[in-house]
Amino acid sequence: MNANHINHKLMKDNHMNFSQLQCFVALVETGSFTEAAYTLDLTQSTVSHALAALESELGVTLLERNRKGVVALTTIGHSIIPHVRALLVQAEAIEQEAKAAHGQTSGKLRLGTVLSLCPDVLASVLTRFRTSYPDMEVVLFEGTMQEVSEWIESSIIDVGFVFHSACRIESTLITTDELCVLVPPGHGFHAKTAVTPRELREEGLIMAKAGCASQLMEMAGFEPSRARPQVRYQASDSATILAMVREGLGITLMPRMMLPKKLEGVIALPLDPPQPLPIGLAVRSQAMASPGAKLFVQTALTWAQEQASLLPRAR
Incomplete structure (x- = not known):
C-alpha cells in the first residue's frame, strides 16, 4: 500500500477519526506514550488503542516501539x-473559521520562535495577543532558525518568527534588529566604534551549534565562496557563548535583542557597515492560514507600529 492510497483512505474511511490522527501526531512529536497521553490529556491506554485502531484501519505499522x-x-x-x-x-482552520462567523475567537495556535531571538518582542506580542484573544490557546515551539522554517513547511506550527526574506517561505516584516560583535574588554577591538568584515576574518569565533549561525556569518561579510571563518567553538546556549567570550576564548556575533539587559564583562560593537536584521512572522500559506495565525500576525504588526510611533518622542 503506497502513501497516495493511504492518503485517499484517510479522507474516505468512515471509521477513522481525528482523535486517532491526533494521537498518532502526538506520539511522533513526543516519542513516548506517556508524554503523548499527557499532551492530549488522555490515558496511555486510550492513546495505545487509538494508534492500534488507526494501524488496523490502514493495514500498516506506523510506529515502531x-x-x-x-x-x-x-x-x-x-x-x-x-x-x-x-x-x-485544515480541520483546526475550518473550526476557527466557523467560530469566527459567529463572532467567536478560539482554538489553538502553534507558534515557533528561534531560541533567544527577540525574547522581548515575543513576550510583548504574546501578552497583547492573550489579552485580546483569551480563548486562543498558544502552544510555543522553540528551535533553531532552520527548524522553525521546516516546522512551518511541514505544518508542525501555524506561524513562526524568522529572519524576514532570508528563508524560502513568505514572511511579514515585524521589526528590525542589529547584528553585533561581542568581545571581551581586553580585546584589540574594545576601543573601536565599529568592526569591519575584513577585521572579523582574522578572529576566532564562538558560534551557535546550528540554525542561523551560518546566516549570521554571511550577513557579517563572510562569503561562502571564500575562505571559511575561524570557528573555534560551538555552543547551544547564548549564555554559554557569552561566558566563553568573557573568558577570552574568542568573539561572537549576536542580534542585539538576544543580549541580556545588563551586559557584564563583554562589549557589544556594531558592524561597519551596520548590518540590520529584519525579523518577520511566516506562515506556510497566506491564503490557507488559520484565523488565529492571521490574528497573531496582525497583533504583532499593530504592536510594531505603536513601538515605531514612540521612537520620535524618545529622542
Missing part, C-alpha cells in the same frame, strides 16, 4: 505524517 516505550516512525509512517499534519491543520 522498543521496550522502554520509545516510538519511532516506520518508513510508511514517514510518508504519511505530512498528510496527517496538513489534514489536522
